[in-house]
Amino acid sequence: MLEPVLRHIDNGLEESIGRWSELLRIPSVSTDPAYEPSMRKAAQWLQDQLAPLGFNVDIRETEGHPVVIGHHPGPGGDATHVLYYGHYDVQPPDPLEEWDNEPFEPTLVDGPHGRRMVARGAVDDKGQLMMWFEALRAWHAEHGDLPVAVTVLLEGEEEVGSRNLRPVLERYRDELAADVCVVSDTAMWDIDTPALTYTLRGLLYTELTCRGPGHDLHSGFYGGAVCNPLNALSRVLGALQDDSGRIRIPGFYDDVVEPSEEELSDWRSLNMDEEGFLASAGLSTSGGGETDRSLLERTWSRPSCDINGIIGGFTGAGAKTVIPREASAKVSFRLVPDQDPERVIEAFRQFIDDNTPAGCTIDLRIDSAAPAIRIPTTSPYLRAAKKALGSVYDREALLLGCGGSIPIAAWARDILGIDTLLMGFSLADDGMHSPNEKFEVTCFHRGIRAHAALLEELRQQ
C-alpha cells in the first residue's frame, strides 16, 4: 500500500510546501502575550487541516494556550494506535535585526543542499510536524482511510516549558490512550543519515529576582555601604560553576547516571565532527567546562546550567552611576537520568540562600520542570521506525542522544504508560531558536516519505 502514497508525496511536494508556508506565516510565539490571537489562529488552522482527513478534532482550552486533539479510528480491529504529538508554538524571533528576511514571511532560498525554507518555526516544530501531517494526508488521499488508529495532540506551549501539557495528559488520559507516541522534533545525524533519538535531557527553567535598596541609589554616596543587587546576583550566578565547568550546587550530581561503557563506545564510533559542530555555533573552541569529556558526552549525558538572560540597572548608551534596586536573571538547567527536578530545585534554592550576600534577597521562581528521558532500545516500535527509515534512506538509522528537552516523552511514559518514538529530521545547522532558522526541503520531503513508510510498518505490526 505504500508505493502509491510515496508517489503522491513526490508529486504533491509543492502543495505540501505551500501548506507548510501557510502555517509558518502565523506568528505563534507562545511566550509573549501579544501574540495570543496568533496562537489561536494556528490552532484553528491545524483543526481545519485535520477535519477533512476524517479526524474528529477540536480545540481544548487549558490555563495557557489551547491544545488541538483529534481522533481517527483507522481501519478498526486490532490496528496499532498511534499518538502523534507536535507543538504549534515557536520561539520569539528576536533579535529581529539579524534576520535576512521577515521571520514570519517564509522564504525559500538556495543552499548547498538545494532549497531551504527560512522562517521562525521552519523546522521547530512546524516543519517537523507538517511531515507526519502530510504523510497522513497522502495516505488518506490514496486510500481514503488511514492504516492505523490515530490520535493527534498538538500543544502551544512547548517553547515555554509545556506548562499545561501534564494537566492535559492527566485530564484526557483515557482519551489519549495509544500504543506508541510519535514525535518529530529531533535531529538526523547528517543530511543522508537518519536517526532515532533514545535519550533526551530534561529542563528546569527558573527566574531569579534580586532585590536590595528601596529605590535606585547614587553609587557615589552609597557604594560600599549597601548591597548592590547586580553585584549580589553576579556573585550567586558566578558561583554556579567551578573552573572545570562543574555545577557547584551541593548534591546536584548525586543522581546523575554515567553512560555505560557500551554507550560511550557507540558514541565514539559515530566519529562526531566536533569541529563542525562548533563551527555551526560560530566557534572554534568548546567551552562551558567538563573538558575531559567529549562534546557528545557533554550534551547527551551530562547536566548543564545556562543563564538565558540577565537584566538590571542602566543598560542604555553611556554611563549612569546607579545602584539599581533590583535585577533579575533567567537560569535553566538541562537534567539527565536520574535527576529529580524537585530535588534539584530544593538544592538550587538552598545554594541561592547560602550564597546571597547580606543586604539583598533573591527570590526563585520555577517556570517549568521536566525530567530527562531514556527510551528502551528494545522497543518494537523503535525497530519498526529503524526499518522505515532504512527503506527511505537506504542507510541504517543511528540511535542518538539529544541535549534538548521534549517534555511529552517523559510524561507519555509516566502518565499514558507508552514509549515515544523520536524520529526527527532537523540538521545541526538549522538554527533552531536562532535568527534565520531554516529547514532543508530535502529533509522535509524525505521526512514525509519516512513517516509514510512508518505508517506501513505500523500497519503490518
Add this chain to the structure above:
Amino acid sequence: MLEPVLRHIDNGLEESIGRWSELLRIPSVSTDPAYEPSMRKAAQWLQDQLAPLGFNVDIRETEGHPVVIGHHPGPGGDATHVLYYGHYDVQPPDPLEEWDNEPFEPTLVDGPHGRRMVARGAVDDKGQLMMWFEALRAWHAEHGDLPVAVTVLLEGEEEVGSRNLRPVLERYRDELAADVCVVSDTAMWDIDTPALTYTLRGLLYTELTCRGPGHDLHSGFYGGAVCNPLNALSRVLGALQDDSGRIRIPGFYDDVVEPSEEELSDWRSLNMDEEGFLASAGLSTSGGGETDRSLLERTWSRPSCDINGIIGGFTGAGAKTVIPREASAKVSFRLVPDQDPERVIEAFRQFIDDNTPAGCTIDLRIDSAAPAIRIPTTSPYLRAAKKALGSVYDREALLLGCGGSIPIAAWARDILGIDTLLMGFSLADDGMHSPNEKFEVTCFHRGIRAHAALLEELRQQ
C-alpha cells in the same frame, strides 16, 4: 555691602524659584543622544542668564556637549578671582514609572521642612548651581557690580564622567586662571548644619562586553559544550569581591591611604545616624562588605565596586532557552587617595583576562577615569567659606568627606593649580539620580544667602 544683598535674596525668592524651574524644564540628559537639542538649549539658557549681569559669556564646542564660559572683571585691582563651576546636565529620569510627577515638570510639594522642588536635576546640579547664580544676580542688582573677579565654567558632561572637561581645562588653561574654584555639588550634614567637603572619591567607569558563539544558540543542543557569555560574564563579575566585600583585583588596594587616627576620631564624633542613612536607601541593614568599618569610613575613605547595569539574552516575559552570543555590563569603581586610575585599569584588565572562561572573550572599554581628591584643611578659602556658612546658619560648618566624584576638583588642582571649595547644600534624602529627586526650598534659600556671604568674605580677602 552684604545686608542689602541678603534682603534682595529674601524678597526675590519666588523669582529665583521661577528661574530654577525654567532650567529644570529643559531635559538636559547628557548620556542619551536623543536629548542633544535640550543640552544645547540648556547651555543657551545659561548664557542668556549670565550676559545681563555683565558677563562676557559664550558657548564653546567640545567633542561632546558644549561648555559655557563667562568672565566678569569684578572691581578690578587685586580682587580675588573666583572660578565658579557647575554642570547643567542631569541623569536619565528612568525608571519613569516610579516618579510621582513628570521628571521635567518641576513641581513644588509640601514636606516636613516646608516646600520642596521635585524634578530631575532639582538638586544635582541645577538646584545647586542656581544658588551661586542667584547670589551673583542679587549682588549685581544691588551694587551694579560684583565684589570679586568671576569666571564661570558650566559643563554638560558631569553625569557621564566629564569626558571633555580635562581637554577644556587644558585648552583654556590661561583663560580659566583664578585664585580658587567654587563648586556646589555636595551635601550638608543635616538641614541645619552646613558643611564643606574636603575629600571626594574618584570614579572609574567601564563597560565589559562578553562575546561567545557567532549567533544565539539553543541551550538544549549546545548547553555544556560552549561558553555561554552570560555565564562567563557572571563568573568574572561574581569574582570581583570576596565574602567580606573586599575587591579581589590583585594590587587594587596597593596605593589606598588609610585615614589618620585624627580623621577617624573626627568622623566618630559626628555620630552619624547609620540607621537613618540606610533608611534613606530603603534599607535596614548595610551590605557591600567591609563590615568591620563604619559606613562613613566605607563611603568616604574606601574604594568600592558597583555593577551599574547588565543586559544579555532573553529578558522579556516568559522563557527562552537561549545561549546569547553576547552580553554586557557597566562596572564602576570609586577610587580613594592615592589610587591611580591608570594602574587600576591595568589591574582590572588583567583580572578580566585571568578570569574569563575558555571559549568567550571579554572586551573592556573605559568610559571615564578620574582620581580621588583631598583639599588641604589649611586653605584660607576654606576658612572664608566656614565663616560665611557660620554667619548664615549660626552654627559651625563641619568638614566632611564624600563618596561621590566631582572630576573638576582633581583637575582644577592638577591643571589650574588651584584648590576647590566644595560648598554644597543637598541632603541625604534628596534622591540624587533616583526617581522623585528633590531639593528643599529652605536649603535653596539659605544656600543663596551663604553664597552671598561667601562673596562678602572673599571681597574682604
